[in-house]
Amino acid sequence: MYRKVLTPNFVSVLVFLVIVLVVANVSITGAKIYEPNNKTEAIVSGGTITGSVRFPEEYPDRQKLTITKDQAVCGAFQYSELFVVSEENHGLKNVVVSLLGAKGKKPEAGMATLNQKKCQYVPHVQAVPVGTTLEILNNDGLLHNVHGYLESLDPQSTVFNKAQPKFLKKIKQTLDKPGTYYFKCDVHSHMSAYIAVMAHPFYDVTDADGRFTITNVRPGSYTVQAWHEELGTLEKTVTVTSGKTAEITFDILPGE
Numbered sequence: 001m002y003r004k005v006l007t008p009n010f011v012s013v014l015v016f017l018v019i020v021l022v023v024a025n026v027s028i029t030g031a032k033i034y035e036p037n038n039k040t041e042a043i044v045s046g047g048t049i050t051g052s053v054r055f056p057e058e059y060p061d062r063q064k065l066t067i068t069k070d071q072a073v074c075g076a077f078q079y080s081e082l083f084v085v086s087e088e089n090h091g092l093k094n095v096v097v098s099l100l101g102a103k104g105k106k107p108e109a110g111m112a113t114l115n116q117k118k119c120q121y122v123p124h125v126q127a128v129p130v131g132t133t134l135e136i137l138n139n140d141g142l143l144h145n146v147h148g149y150l151e152s153l154d155p156q157s158t159v160f161n162k163a164q165p166k167f168l169k170k171i172k173q174t175l176d177k178p179g180t181y182y183f184k185c186d187v188h189s190h191m192s193a194y195i196a197v198m199a200h201p202f203y204d205v206t207d208a209d210g211r212f213t214i215t216n217v218r219p220g221s222y223t224v225q226a227w228h229e230e231l232g233t234l235e236k237t238v239t240v241t242s243g244k245t246a247e248i249t250f251d252i253l254p255g256e
Contacts, residue, residue: 045242045243046215046216046217046218046219046240046242046243047217047218047219047240047241047242047243047244047245047246048213048214048215048216048217048240048244048245048246049099049213049214049217049222049224049238049240049245049246049247049248050211050212050213050214050245050246050247051097051211051212051224051247051248051249051250052089052091052206052209052210052211052212052249052250053091053092053095053097053206053210053212053226053228053234053249053250053252054089054090054091054092054210054249054250054251054252055085055090055092055251055252056090056251056252056253057090057253057254058254059083059085059090059092059252060083060085061083062079062080062082062083062084062085063079063080063082063083064077064078064079064080065077065078065079065080065190067119067188067190069187069188070119070140070142070188073118073119073140073141073142074118074119074140074188075118075119078118078119078120078190081094081120081124081125081192082229082230083230084208085210086208086209086210088209089209089210090210091206091207091208091209091210091211092206092210092228092252093206093207093208093209093210094124094125094194094205094206094228094229095125095205095206095210095212095226095227095228095250096125096127096180096194096196096203096204096205096226096227096228097203097204097205097206097212097214097224097225097226097227098127098196098198098200098202098203098204098214098224098225098227099200099202099203099214099217099222099223099224099225100222100223100224100225100235101222101223102200102202102217102218102222103200103218104200104201104202104216104218105201106129106130106199106200106201107129107130107198107200107201108129109129109130109131109132109133110128110129110132110133111132111133111134111135112126112128112132112133112134112135112175112195113134113135113136113137114126114134114135114136114137114183114193114195115137115139116136116137116138116139116140116144116146116164116185116191117139117140118140119140119185119188119190119191120191121183121185121191121192121193123193124192124193124194125193125194125195125196125205125229126194126195126196126205127195127196127197127198127203127204127205128175128195128196128197128198129197129198129199129201130175130176130177130178130197130198130199131174131175131176132174132175132197133172133173133174133175134172134173134174134175134195135170135171135172136162136164136170136171136172136173137169137170138164138166138168138169138170139169140166141166142166143163143164143165143166143187144163144164144185144187144188144191145161145162145163145164145185145186145187146160146161146162146164146171146183146185147160147161147183147184147185147186148160148161148173148181148182148183149181149182149183149184150177150179150180150181150182151179151180151182152182153182153184157182159177159181160173161186175195175197177197178197178198178199179196179197180194180195180196180197180227181194181195181196181197182194183195192229194229196227201216202214202217217240218240219240219241219242220239220240221237221238221239221240222237222238222239222240223235223236223237224236224237224238224248226250231252234250234252236248236250
């Protein structure tokens with residue numbers, strides 16, 4: 001009887017093959033890994049929520065705003081950013097979509113920009129992590145006054161109110177509280193913008209086709225909220241499965 005002996009070379013080859021198989025399995029699954037809140041939680045593959053916000057039937061036209069001040073820079077009129085709707089699929093831009101009560105690692109704060117260009121805030125709507133430093137730019141070469149509110153335009157909700165003359169090209173403001181910040185220019189009343197400040201990473205803002213995507217969501221059931229500056233909020237429930245994509249559509253119907 002012969003006894004088989006595992007030589008060092010054979011063992012090295014075997015270990016190499018095991019590593020290759022593990023790596024191959026990770027690349028095949030391709031799912032993002034949900035990062036647990038603490039060391040006792042198991043690591044699982046996250047899921048994705050995608051969808052759209054749209055008008056299934058008729059949709060409002062963009063309003064034409066007449067401008068009477070600083071026309072040399074602002075122009076005689078602008079088209080409102082209130083309802084920006086795709087002609088192809090009736091998708092609504094500038095809707096903040098987020099998960100209510102979602103748990104996850106707190107997103108890292110960074111930098112965001114709000115530009116004042118031709119007497120218009122750009123971008124009109126954005127969403128950022130809490131603690132983000134906002135750079136407010138003045139590229140117009142004239143006086144603006146940036147008035148920031150939290151949750152409403154009530155004067156008592158003022159967070160900051162800063163004059164920005166033409167020589168002051170940049171000012172900074174830390175958005176240190178979660179919620180929706182409202183921005184107005186006290187010099188040019190037609191200017192407005194909104195920033196949703198989030199304490200979790202599960203959010204997005206709809207694009208020009210009304211589409212949104214939220215990734216790396218822990219499996220489970222959630223309430224998805226869509227917020228629009230004029231329409232308010234719409235909510236739907238969704239179930240997320242590990243490594244899968246769940247799709248939902250928010251239809252804006254007459255009377256809603």
